[in-house]
Amino acid sequence: MQVEKFYYDNKIVKAFGYATVIFAVVGMLAGLWAAIQIYAPATSLNLPATTFGRLRPLHTNAIIFAFVGNCIFTGVYYSLQRLCKARMFSDKLSWIHFWGWQLIIVAAAVTLLMGYTSGKEYAELEWPIDIAITLVWVVFGINMFGTILQRREKHLYVAIWFYIATWVTVAMLHIVNSFEIPVSFMKSYSWYAGVQDALVQWWYGHNAVAFFLTTPILGLMYYFLPKAANRPVYSYRLSIIHFWALIFIYIWAGPHHLLYTALPDWAQSLGTVFSLMLIFPSWGGMLNGLFTLRGAWDKVREDPVLKFMVVAITCYGMATLEGPLLSLKNISAIAHYSDWIIAHVHIGGLGWNGFMAFAMLYYLVPKMWGTNLYSKKLATNHFWLGTIGIILYAVPLYWAGFTQTLMWKTFTPEGQLKFQFLESVTNIIPMYITRSVGGTLYLTGALLMCYNLFKTIVAGKFIANEAAEAAPLVKKVSYGKEHWHRWIERRPLTLLVVSLIVVLIGGVVEMIPAFLVKSNIPTISSVKPYTPLELQGRDIYVREGCYTCHSQMIRPFRDEVARYGEYSKAGEFVYDHPFQWGSKRTGPDLARIGAKYPDSWHYNHMDDPASMSPGSVMPAYPWLLDHVLDTASTPAKIRAMQKLGVPYPAGFDKTANRHLAEQAEAISARLKKDKIETPANKEIIALIAYLQRVGTDIKLEQQASVIETTKQ
């Protein structure tokens, strides 16, 4: 048969590789800065853009979508061409994908720091960027499928199954979770509210971990590990079963982020059991990775690439065992909202994602520049710095998590809470400091890698187009006796469709009843929509990223009810577009903050938190006292809310600002009584209005029922 000659496109791989390295450093720096702010709030510089609430989303988005995203594309563009024995479908699409993605990242960084956020974790980007992501993702899909359809290899290798499942699932997650109604160019409200928004968000959030940080990286592992170790993959049938089981089960696990919340119990239980079932499918990937190294362990001692991979896969195994265990209700009860979770995700992030990316880069750069790595010794040092960094990062946080939860839950024998919330924070500050030392070591290691790769690149000569040859595919009628799964490996589109069906099931079963069955969210008649001023205040709350440190979800625990008040009910959140339940309590829960303190307390607290609670690590928000509230947006916001079903009276948008001014004047007057002179048109007034409202509606109902009973 005639052999065809063609060239692999290394240039696009190089571009994505550079982007990976750059955004690794940027994302880690943002993370380190945010970590330092937790014990040294002054490092927020008192500027809106550099305060934790905006820096933290920048860190998570930069690491997930910029660093790991570019790492995925680097690996996919390199391996897909070679596994399909074909050049990428279209160079033009490759470059549109590359520049499109980098533009999205830059736009994301700028808008997040400016405070444009949808307030949903890992999906903070506003609607124009959401649309851009969708378009670029489609470009990537076309380019990937174009390449697959032009392949010179009849069957698809397991890495490509993972790429396909990743592509289709991420598309589904992103589109469903990003349903939002635009208010203005850079402001929108989530389509969903309260419990439903939480369910959709964590279905998305959990599967961002699953299908952005796990499945594509497993695909990369299946390519780069056997290549680097020069060993056959351990088990084909393990690949098959763990692939299908993993993608099917993963999608169900989202509700484990919402255990003991106002989410209906049945959904919580589904989250728990499917998470537990995930242990072995996840471990299938780990086993196939580690067992592939059987007979090559002597190489692991020598080769930094394999060293990184072994630790990465081990971290993957640990994180995927820990995750399911954290989904058990009794473990979630102590771990959720605490630093334990931060430690857990960083075992995955630093260990699995980071180390896989480093391994891939150390493998690829010498290959593409036709030379050897500049210094193996330096890479080994990077490996040790990184490993020690991970340990120093995670261990203190596990400790901090345990300590803090225990302090939260401790009662005196007289039945009082033993510790103030603030005591539980100041007590773990040494752990926070150690954590940032661990992070610094890890970052230092990454910088060593930059230098090492730079020296390698300088020494080598870049092979932009790598020559290869293979025979074209011929139509074959019979394949003889073969494994049943080979059938679908010849049919990329069938694989795509079947993957989509498999990942649809979990989401459909969990979400549709939560949307359609009314008993899941019992109505509370005293819960009313926010006033225009409160709505504006809520948008400020979202803008400043308060949810990154404060939850608004009191779980039905004795200590939480004693500390914060009546536990949260599903019906309280029906007008919350988006929900703001949060996932971490660096500060106390705010679900019942309303009417707890005087207006002047909030005013002083925002100006300088330590003045009201000495020792507080909350950053100051002095700009809220100076900025004038943008009331021009009020009518549009009211109209958007009406479209989402919030029962404001018809025509309310026209009178909303009058209502807003009245309420603002009243707050200003109350502040004046407490010797605080401030005009009523400042942002702080709106924020105070919102904070004084949060969680109070249900108190009205209780008072009403008290009056009812006294009347009788």
Place this chain on the structure above:
Amino acid sequence: MLFKNNRYCSTPVLKQLLLLALFTFAGSLAAVAAGPPLPSTLNNTLALTLITLMLILLVVIFMLGQLLTGIADIKLQKEKEEKKKSATPAVVVTGLFLLLSGSVMAQESATAIETAVANTKTFGGLSAVAFYSMMAIIFVEMLVILVLLYNIRFLLKADRPKVAATDEALVKSKSLRAWWSRFNKFKPVEQEAEIALDHEYDGIRELDNRLPPWWLYGFYATIIFGVIYLWRYHVSYSAPLSKEEYEISVKKADEEVKAYLTLKGESVDENTVTVSIDAADLAEGKKVYTAACVACHKDDGGGMVGPNLTDDFWLHGGDIKSIFKTIKYGFNAMPQWQTSYSNKQIAQVASYVMSLHGTNPPGAKAAEGQLFKEENAAQAPAANAAR
């Protein structure tokens, strides 16, 4: 050597096994008898399911036992033809093994009883004793099945060609590695050509190793766990959901606190509180005041965010009982402190606040609320009741 010898295990072992099976059966009867009155237990679906499961497992044990005796008989015939070897060590080994499983059973039931005594919970209508003993029996039956399967496998393995056996022996020389290989069902690296698949992708070949057994059974176990979990929480309602769990924990805690306070005799509340002028009480009260109150009322009580505490005007009553109540339960912007401080501490801080009366600190806040004099005391509770 031990494993090799094990292959020769035969009838005596089987007798022990059957005895064990009988024991468990008897045990299960005993357990049922030990449970709550028979009729109620037998009406219970959970009990019926568990008993059915026990019986099915028993049948499986019986059949496996038959199979094992059959295979062993054939083996024995063969064995007699070849030269005889001492069977004693084998018996000892298997005996040990069985003893082990027996002791596991003993431990199981011991813990089951302990837990049963400690808990008076019920499981799907079954008493804890009955539930745990049934579960223990099922567990033991499963162990017996495992032992049987293990022995059957050993007997069957002896049929394999001698060459493979020596290879295996070689590998087993390093016992930990051998155990690891068997645990994962590894194919030795030298033989992997046999299971290499006939395709490669960019030079990557694939083997078709069997699934590690522990992986596969672990996966099944998690699925079974999932079914039981959902069944307990959402079908049989035998486990408490979040809200019930909360109510149970609060009830328990309340009882504990009540018992503690009764024991300690420190049961001051808003009805019994009196003004204290004791210096120690006032010092304690001042400590709490400095920690909790100064942010709003200023250290001299002159008021800032909160009202002036030193003048004659009170928003919610100025007698000790009203002040105690205001501190304990809070009022609008005034937070409630009952979750942070004990009644005794609240009484102390209330006394301290009263001691500030009339100090006229500089820069004090203007008067708020009603003029309060001792003789007005009767009106204050009425004001409180109105909220």
